[in-house]
Amino acid sequence: MQFVDLQTQYQHYQSEIDQAVLDVFKRGDFILGKDVGLFEREVAAYLQTKYAISCANGTDALNLALLALEIGPGDEVIVPSFTFIATASQVAMRKAKPVFVDIHPRTFNLTAQTIESAITAKTKAVIVVHLFGQPVDLAAIKKICQKHRIALIEDCAQAFGATYKDKAVGTWGDIGCFSFFPAKNLGAYGDAGMITTQKKSLAEKITKLRFHGHQRKYYSVFLGLNSRLDTVQAAVLRVKLKHFDRELKHRQTAAAYYTQHLSSIKQVAVPIDQKNSRHADNYYTLSAKYRNRLQSFLEQKRIPTMVYYPLPCHLQPAFKYLGYKTRDLPHSEHACRTALSLPLDGFITPKDQDTVISAIKSFYLKE
Numbered sequence: 139m140q141f142v143d144l145q146t147q148y149q150h151y152q153s154e155i156d157q158a159v160l161d162v163f164k165r166g167d168f169i170l171g172k173d174v175g176l177f178e179r180e181v182a183a184y185l186q187t188k189y190a191i192s193c194a195n196g197t198d199a200l201n202l203a204l205l206a207l208e209i210g211p212g213d214e215v216i217v218p219s220f221t222f223i224a225t226a227s228q229v230a231m232r233k234a235k236p237v238f239v240d241i242h243p244r245t246f247n248l249t250a251q252t253i254e255s256a257i258t259a260k261t262k263a264v265i266v267v268h269l270f271g272q273p274v275d276l277a278a279i280k281k282i283c284q285k286h287r288i289a290l291i292e293d294c295a296q297a298f299g300a301t302y303k304d305k306a307v308g309t310w311g312d313i314g315c316f317s318f319f320p321a322k323n324l325g326a327y328g329d330a331g332m333i334t335t336q337k338k339s340l341a342e343k344i345t346k347l348r349f350h351g352h353q354r355k356y357y358s359v360f361l362g363l364n365s366r367l368d369t370v371q372a373a374v375l376r377v378k379l380k381h382f383d384r385e386l387k388h389r390q391t392a393a394a395y396y397t398q399h400l401s402s403i404k405q406v407a408v409p410i411d412q413k414n415s416r417h418a419d420n421y422y423t424l425s426a427k428y429r430n431r432l433q434s435f436l437e438q439k440r441i442p443t444m445v446y447y448p449l450p451c452h453l454q455p456a457f458k459y460l461g462y463k464t465r466d467l468p469h470s471e472h473a474c475r476t477a478l479s480l481p482l483d484g485f486i487t488p489k490d491q492d493t494v495i496s497a498i499k500s501f502y503l504k505e
């Protein structure tokens with residue numbers, strides 16, 4: 139059993155992927171080739187977003203979003219602490235200040251209330267993370283951002299395919315940032331990312347910023363990055379996008395199956411769903427008592443699990459200069475001690491899930 143089984147997935151799509159990649163090799167359009175433009179259009183249609191601009195990875199998508207919104211020194215950006223470091227690090231890389239706020243203990247996500255309480259005169263934006271594929275309460279959060287005139291950036295790295303009120307995440311805020319890292323629910327065969335927006339001016343700016351601020355060849359109107367999606371990755375992603383809905387359904391069914399069979403264990407809290415939304419089920423994450431011992435127990439039974447995340451951002455050595463202390467964000471810190479993600483992908487079998495479920499049950503019988 140694997141945590142995310144990329145080999146099985148490849149076997150299912152092998153002839154299509156091999157063909158798509160070989161076509162790129164034959165054409166030789168490796169940089170911003172045919173598949174890049176087509177993938178952008180297909181993602182735009184899938185998400186129902188006006189603009190979709192590809193880039194090299196999810197971290198760059200966040201960086202480009204902040205660059206486009208001209209966030210920099212003196213600005214504050216509200217971010218969760220219980221997330222991958224990139225959400226907060228890109229704020230700091232722009233020399234703005236990440237302001238960490240706590241999460242709801244059961245959804246693991248920021249809430250409108252915690253965000254509003256952290257807004258100051260310096261707040262320029264909030265980056266919400268749809269953690270594990272679960273949308274935040276976008277309607278309430280968007281209202282607060284509009285009321286205080288701050289930008290809403292959605293970190294959708296784990297949430298491709300998630301919707302809130304039947305509208306894709308990444309299309310609610312000013313800018314949506316996606317990652318197609320291999321273990322995300324739409325995964326490339328390397329690094330890849332995407333930015334969504336509904337505003338023409340932002341789309342044009344981001345398109346320039348992703349390659350040295352070029353307005354035309356060798357004519358730069360901004361200083362920018364070199365952050366383009368490889369054509370080879372776009373070709374792989376186009377194949378995977380065609381099959382994405384089936385995989386998403388499979389994930390959702392498998393997640394419901396875990397919940398059905400694990401919710402009776404009193405030492406674990408199964409994920410709860412945000413109202414009005416469709417979870418993308420990138421990671422199925424429990425909050426488990428004796429988490430570390432449970433993880434070792436499962437490992438001995440050759441059941442791979444992951445801890446997303448063992449240390450909250452506000453306590454990372456890299457953010458020591460911000461002066462946060464242990465107990466500043468109790469729910470985030472508690473989540474770091476208890477979160478455990480179980481094997482889940484678009485091909486997991488009920489048999490493998492039963493193995494995971496009975497191992498977890500037998501662990502708690504001994505406790």
Ligand SMILES: *Cc1c(COP(=O)(O)O)cnc(C)c1O
Pocket residue numbers: 195196197198221222224225267293295296316317318319329330331
């Ligand atoms: C994966 C991830 C990122 C970064 O994406 P990369 O493509 O790995 O750079 C950012 N935020 C979150 C929440 C992620 O899970």
